[in-house]
Amino acid sequence: MTNLFNYIDRPSPIxxxxxxxxxVCVLLWSFAAMLTYDTRLxxxxxxxxxxxxxxxxxxxxxxxxxLGFTAVFMLLNNxxxxxxxxxxxxxxxxxxxxxxxxxxxxxxxREQLFYHLNLFLKYLASIPVxxxxxxxTNPSEFAASLNRxxxxxxxxxxxxxxxxxxxxxxxxYHEISQAQQARGIEMSRxxxxxxxxxxxxxxxxxxxxxxxDRIEVISNAMELRCFGKNKKRSWYMARPFTGWDYAAxxxxxxxLLAALLLNFLNGSRFxxxxx
Amino acid sequence: xxxxxxxxxxxxFQYNAQSEPTLYDxxxxxxxxxxxxxxxxxxxxxxxxAHCINGLIPFSYRGEMSGSLRIAGRETREESxxxxxxxxxxxxxxxxxxxxxxxxxxxVAFALENDCVQEPALHERVARAASLVGLEEHLSHAPNELxxxxxxxxxxxxxxxxxxxxxxxxxxxxxLDPAAGKAAIELIEQLQAETGAAVILIEHRLxxxxxxxxxxxxLMGGGRxxxxxxxxxxxxxxxxxxxxxxxxxxxxALRYAGVEIRPEMAPRSIRTLRLGEEEKARVRDWFAAAPxxxxxxxxxxxxxxKALRFSYAGRQEALKGVSxxxxxxxxxxxxxxxxxxxxxxxKLVCGFxxxxxxxxxxxxxxxxxLSIKERADRIGYVMQNPNQMISKVMIFDEVALGLRTRGxxxxxxxxxxxxxxxxxxxxxxxxxxxxxxxxxQKKRVTIASILVLEPEMILLDEPTAxxxxxxYTEIMEFLVALQRRGVTVAMITHxxxxxxxxxxxxxxxxxxxxxxxADCAEVLTDPEIIEQASLKETSLYALAQLCGVADGRAFVxxxxxxxxxxxxx
Numbered sequence: 001m002t003n004l005f006n007y008i009d010r011p012s013p014i015x016x017x018x019x020x021x022x023x024v025c026v027l028l029w030s031f032a033a034m035l036t037y038d039t040r041l042x043x044x045x046x047x048x049x050x051x052x053x054x055x056x057x058x059x060x061x062x063x064x065x066x067l068g069f070t071a072v073f074m075l076l077n078n079x080x081x082x083x084x085x086x087x088x089x090x091x092x093x094x095x096x097x098x099x100x101x102x103x104x105x106x107x108x109x110r111e112q113l114f115y116h117l118n119l120f121l122k123y124l125a126s127i128p129v130x131x132x133x134x135x136x137t138n139p140s141e142f143a144a145s146l147n148r149x150x151x152x153x154x155x156x157x158x159x160x161x162x163x164x165x166x167x168x169x170x171x172x173y174h175e176i177s178q179a180q181q182a183r184g185i186e187m188s189r190x191x192x193x194x195x196x197x198x199x200x201x202x203x204x205x206x207x208x209x210x211x212x213d214r215i216e217v218i219s220n221a222m223e224l225r226c227f228g229k230n231k232k233r234s235w236y237m238a239r240p241f242t243g244w245d246y247a248a249x250x251x252x253x254x255x256l257l258a259a260l261l262l263n264f265l266n267g268s269r270f271x272x273x274x275x
Numbered sequence: 276x277x278x279x280x281x282x283x284x285x286x287x288f289q290y291n292a293q294s295e296p297t298l299y300d301x302x303x304x305x306x307x308x309x310x311x312x313x314x315x316x317x318x319x320x321x322x323x324x325a326h327c328i329n330g331l332i333p334f335s336y337r338g339e340m341s342g343s344l345r346i347a348g349r350e351t352r353e354e355s356x357x358x359x360x361x362x363x364x365x366x367x368x369x370x371x372x373x374x375x376x377x378x379x380x381x382x383v384a385f386a387l388e389n390d391c392v393q394e395p396a397l398h399e400r401v402a403r404a405a406s407l408v409g410l411e412e413h414l415s416h417a418p419n420e421l422x423x424x425x426x427x428x429x430x431x432x433x434x435x436x437x438x439x440x441x442x443x444x445x446x447x448x449x450x451l452d453p454a455a456g457k458a459a460i461e462l463i464e465q466l467q468a469e470t471g472a473a474v475i476l477i478e479h480r481l482x483x484x485x486x487x488x489x490x491x492x493x494l495m496g497g498g499r500x501x502x503x504x505x506x507x508x509x510x511x512x513x514x515x516x517x518x519x520x521x522x523x524x525x526x527x528a529l530r531y532a533g534v535e536i537r538p539e540m541a542p543r544s545i546r547t548l549r550l551g552e553e554e555k556a557r558v559r560d561w562f563a564a565a566p567x568x569x570x571x572x573x574x575x576x577x578x579x580x581k582a583l584r585f586s587y588a589g590r591q592e593a594l595k596g597v598s599x600x601x602x603x604x605x606x607x608x609x610x611x612x613x614x615x616x617x618x619x620x621x622k623l624v625c626g627f628x629x630x631x632x633x634x635x636x637x638x639x640x641x642x643x644x645l646s647i648k649e650r651a652d653r654i655g656y657v658m659q660n661p662n663q664m665i666s667k668v669m670i671f672d673e674v675a676l677g678l679r680t681r682g683x684x685x686x687x688x689x690x691x692x693x694x695x696x697x698x699x700x701x702x703x704x705x706x707x708x709x710x711x712x713x714x715x716q717k718k719r720v721t722i723a724s725i726l727v728l729e730p731e732m733i734l735l736d737e738p739t740a741x742x743x744x745x746x747y748t749e750i751m752e753f754l755v756a757l758q759r760r761g762v763t764v765a766m767i768t769h770x771x772x773x774x775x776x777x778x779x780x781x782x783x784x785x786x787x788x789x790x791x792x793a794d795c796a797e798v799l800t801d802p803e804i805i806e807q808a809s810l811k812e813t814s815l816y817a818l819a820q821l822c823g824v825a826d827g828r829a830f831v832x833x834x835x836x837x838x839x840x841x842x843x844x
Contacts, residue, residue, distance in 0.1 A: 139377055140377045140378060140381055161375070163377065164374075164375070164376070164418075167419070168371075172663070175658065175663065176658075178622075178627040178647070179658050179663065179664055180664070180666070181647045181648065181651075182625055182626075182627075182647050182648065182650070182655075182656055183651060183677040183724065183725075183728075184648050184651065184676075184677050184680035184681050185676075185680055186648070186680070201666065202666040202676070203666070205665075205666040206662060206663050206664060206665060206666050209662050209665070210660060210662045210663050213662060214372055217367065217369055217372035217373060218372060218375065220331055220335060220367065220373075221367055221372070221373035221375060221430075222375060222385075223331070223334075223335060223356055224329055224330070224331070224356070224365050224367075225360065225375075225385050225386040225389065225433060225434070226357050226386055226389040227385070227389050228389070229357045229389050229390070230389065230390070230391055232391055233388045233389050233390075233391055234387070234388050234391050234392055234393055234394075235388060236381050236387075236397060236398070236401065237381060
């Protein structure tokens, strides 16, 4: 079944970190990568993230689909930046080293290329870490982790329930759509948009109604087993922090601090090699 | 111990949204360690009674209570649902819907987590509860890796983590196949003995519950308690038949044979039943008086599936060469345990999936080139849950949907919908919103919405699931009426009564193959098929043995023929 989380169970130090640690780390890490355009720090982040990926024993083949997806997105992002702001690099770095002109105002400059290199590195620095989080965090541990970093447990549990029911609802959608197609509801592109929207309601309304039934059953079941009785709850899947957890969080925090420090030293988010 | 753990006194309840009370003057007391079965037709108030016991009333469903209900000596309305749940553990009807955690262990742990139980007690208590129900090997399994019976045991373990006074089961057999249901009843008895809790079972499948002894049966009807007696007493009178509950089949057979049922015969179970020589002779005479079985005319073949093979992407083969024939105007049951390939087979027939090899012929013509929509003009498919099919507010529009999408002219639509509504007994409701109908009526709306397309065959998934005896009979009589009009009816079902009483033939699936294709008497008396298809031997067979009828299978056949001839002319 497809799921939001693509948990792959392998024995690795990354897997042994608690879910809460990984959640904190991935947040700090992506903040750092988002914040800085300093190529030196980005380079370090890229090297580290690739090393972590290696360490986790997750193979490229496991995440091929998601990698392909982000690669397309990254290329599109770069292309659009170049199309709409070909001189963005020049205005950022304040110099203009022309390589050659493509005509129509599209001058290719070293500044622009350097800016694109930074964009590329940002992707490379953050995507592997996010993928690691998704692939090495047991979905069961996710709600406990959210609760641990301060999210109310009722909300954290709602997230866990959504994870529990996504596959069920997908399957139900599929079944309803087949039965409705048999009654002549056409969902293919052959129909006009208006007709397709009306057809979609023939699937969505039963789906919503049967989900409402489901919600009634599950909320009764939860209440009968004392959900919401106390301000806190314990978690079966929660694990105690170890030294490694603290070390990982400290390391991630250090990276974020480094990004902030460089921000301050450079006087902006950009490191400028052109002056 | 003689102390009443649960005590209703002149208790009544009316939902806020309703104009009439649902429960009137209930007087009932249950002692520690007692086993009580509460039976009654749909709408008799038994689910409401269950909600009162576990505290969902008045804490989730609002309404007006009168009289008194005390659990462990305390008036429930002065407690909270959390307090009540320390005494009463509830296992709900739908084993899938109440599975909260992502894995077995988390689900079992749920109540403990909410009570802030810390490690290591948390893991220990989960492990203990799981081993009570025999799931210690499955702690890390996800719900979709478990069978229906296993999922129910998970919810049972989920309440057994606490020490309880009352175990309440709301229709525990509704979603289980016969073999799993039998195992569930055995497990409940065993747990009751181990924990000493009172067990309250709410169920209308009497014969299946009585597989193990209960102390009392409480019969409900119209919001009142009609009878509260020992099983032997209750089964002797005509209480059950008069109140829309199906009596055990062996008792029906005894009645047909003209044997009067008395409490001394211990009729509560086929295991305990004692018959005198004279009574046995009566049964034998009834059997011997059988007229020759009705001659079966061979029916022309309508649908023929040949050597179907199919596997879902990247998984084990779901069908390994399945061949099935359905004759014109036949009523056919497709049985087998979950995952045996029944649903996959119906998906191939409807064109939702395409077989990797083999072919499906309809009137001798290969259907491979037909689209889902085109197949639906020939073979209609009715899903188990009517809520999964209904998308219109008004009944008329719902039934008309298939015709309108096919571009039929509006006056033609009107004519055909009205005709179908009449056939389906829905004519009085034609201007009603669908939401005003009962579950059984909704089911009929979905059948009507398929029938209006005038298919030659309909395929139904568990047509009687969740229905009490009266609605069950209504739906089945309706399907028989359709069959008599020449429609071929194929039903996927776990219900053995349905097979026995209505199906002419059963096709048994097991592990992607058809292991039997025979009349139902043969299927339900063959131990090997029963085992592989998760069925249960019919009590008629045991009755035949008890009365000294050598050919048990012929006895079952005699019963089926008698029912069809005499009871349903």
